[in-house]
Amino acid sequence: MDSRAILAEIPRLRRYARAMLGDRAAADDLVQDTLERAWSRLFQWRPGSDMRAWLFGIMHNLRVDQLRRPKLATQSIDEDDFDVPTRPTQTDELELRDIESALNHLPDEQREVLLLVALEEMGYADIATTLGIPVGTVMSRLSRGRERLRLIMNGDNANARLRVVR
Amino acid sequence: MSALPITEADLQAWVDAALPEARRAEVEDWLAAQPAEAERVRAYREQKQALRSLFDPVLDEPLPENLSALASPPPGAAIERPPKPLLERWSLQRFAAGVLIALVSGLAGWMVHDRYPSAENLARTSPLPHQAAVAHAVFSPDVRRPVEVGAENEDQLVAWLSKRLGTPVRPPKLGSLGFELIGGRLLPGNSGPVAQFMYQDATGQRLTLYVSTENATNQDTAFRFAKEGQVNVFYWIDGKFGYALSAGIDKGKLARIATAVYDQLDRK
Numbered sequence: 001m002d003s004r005a006i007l008a009e010i011p012r013l014r015r016y017a018r019a020m021l022g023d024r025a026a027a028d029d030l031v032q033d034t035l036e037r038a039w040s041r042l043f044q045w046r047p048g049s050d051m052r053a054w055l056f057g058i059m060h061n062l063r064v065d066q067l068r069r070p071k072l073a074t075q076s077i078d079e080d081d082f083d084v085p086t087r088p089t090q091t092d093e094l095e096l097r098d099i100e101s102a103l104n105h106l107p108d109e110q111r112e113v114l115l116l117v118a119l120e121e122m123g124y125a126d127i128a129t130t131l132g133i134p135v136g137t138v139m140s141r142l143s144r145g146r147e148r149l150r151l152i153m154n155g156d157n158a159n160a161r162l163r164v165v166r
Numbered sequence: 167m168s169a170l171p172i173t174e175a176d177l178q179a180w181v182d183a184a185l186p187e188a189r190r191a192e193v194e195d196w197l198a199a200q201p202a203e204a205e206r207v208r209a210y211r212e213q214k215q216a217l218r219s220l221f222d223p224v225l226d227e228p229l230p231e232n233l234s235a236l237a238s239p240p241p242g243a244a245i246e247r248p249p250k251p252l253l254e255r256w257s258l259q260r261f262a263a264g265v266l267i268a269l270v271s272g273l274a275g276w277m278v279h280d281r282y283p284s285a286e287n288l289a290r291t292s293p294l295p296h297q298a299a300v301a302h303a304v305f306s307p308d309v310r311r312p313v314e315v316g317a318e319n320e321d322q323l324v325a326w327l328s329k330r331l332g333t334p335v336r337p338p339k340l341g342s343l344g345f346e347l348i349g350g351r352l353l354p355g356n357s358g359p360v361a362q363f364m365y366q367d368a369t370g371q372r373l374t375l376y377v378s379t380e381n382a383t384n385q386d387t388a389f390r391f392a393k394e395g396q397v398n399v400f401y402w403i404d405g406k407f408g409y410a411l412s413a414g415i416d417k418g419k420l421a422r423i424a425t426a427v428y429d430q431l432d433r434k
Contacts, residue, residue, distance in 0.1 A: 003237045003238045004237075006236075006237045007234065007237035010229055010233055010234070010236075010237065011224065011225045011226075011227075011229070012225070014224050014225075014227070014229075014233070015221050015222070015224040015225055016221075018221060018224050019217065019220075019221045028230055028232075028233060031233055032232055032233060032236065035233065035236035035237075036236065036240060039236070039239050039240055042239075099213065099216045099217065099220060100220060103217070114213075114217075115217065117182055117214070118213070118214040118217040118218065119217060119218065119221055119222075121182075123184065124179075124184070139174075139175050139178060142178050143174050143175075143178055146178070146181070146210045146213060147206075149213055150206065150209045150210065150213065153209075153213070
């Protein structure tokens, strides 16, 4: 792993982290943690393999660790059960039209896939490897995430699609 | 038309321009006849574009120094060593040595296993003073509920603890030494119930007698002394019984009480 190659990846890691977390400082902290872990786990890197996928995988795992730490149940109950997150959104019509805040209304799993596709232009199979999930799961998260984002951006039936989970 | 049906995955791949040319044409033919779906996938392409315009500027931001520094290995970083392949770690010699050690120790263990109490029995008997001291430390400072059954119901206490321990137990009388029974309680031991009797003198100094019936070795011992923090413990094994007398009083005085307790116990 040479310094030039890794230096070239840092801006991309920052872009993705910024889009995932929204907050600049938190995103750069995540990038820093990712790079430190990458250096300490250098032996896991197979020369010739895709360094970008490796780094994004490390970042993904760190983020999963972070989300698990402070609270136990951060994962949505089931991606299928919600169509829209449950924060009261009546007064947010305008805000919701903004793609950045709309993005923040997606569950983590969907946002992650959506951003790897949109920003990194990673192939579906590479995303599956990076996140450690089957390709079918990548496709369904992508499809749901895009549709949810579209509905939120339209601002029309976002609330109408809210289902009561018993 | 012999083409495969258009799936949602095809549509997503169309958005990402990830379809082979022939399939792309089929999807576009299909979309031409499906205005709602065409509208939907166009919206997806716009999302993608919007996300790029929103976040691409991050690529051009100057890197913070702490990040650009990490393009090189951090100084003094603990870089983990790769685990060596299994075969390399288990060289033939080491493997052979391991087998030899296993054989010898197995044989030795078999030869001596009758002469020494097993590790399990040791583990079971040795923590007696520790358990007793902890139980003393937990319950003796309790002002309002130091015991479960008070001395005013001594008959009930004796009947209850005897029943639970499966053997008659009776609190010794220590009045001549200034300690009166205030009651007792049942506690969990290593493998079953143990009893704790509590006494108090005129100054409020408390003393506990811990009685366990878990001693499996049946090897009697002389008095032994242990100190756990502020708590002094005299303990001994008598048949299946293990006794531990704990108090925050000096060793000499505790020894006299221990002797008195010992003298009162039923001899079989």
